[in-house]
């Protein structure tokens with residue numbers, strides 16, 4: 001099966017975002033996932049952040065946030081979020097780094113690694 005085909009574990013039935021705190025997702029297969037904003041930001045899927053993460057010098061989520069590109073002088077929060085088609089969530093951050101497109105497949109993947 002191609003990964004582009006929607007399946008129940010990558011289909012959200014409910015999305016609940018608290019912009020300065022967390023994102024809750026309830027998936028079609030009954031699983032609920034909670035992502036703190038710091039987790040989401042530190043797992044930004046863009047090429048720059050991916051490269052920083054891949055350098056492998058990172059020990060914890062907190063230190064990761066401080067080395068990723070962006071302005072963290074203010075508390076991190078989501079400025080806006082919108083659905084991209086039916087496969088992803090685009091999140092714009094307060095840190096001036098830009099926006100990342102988080103596919104639902106990616107969101108499912110990172111929660112299984114971080115919980």
Ligand SMILES: [Zn+2]
Nearest residue numbers: 044045046049
């Ligand atoms: Zn990024």
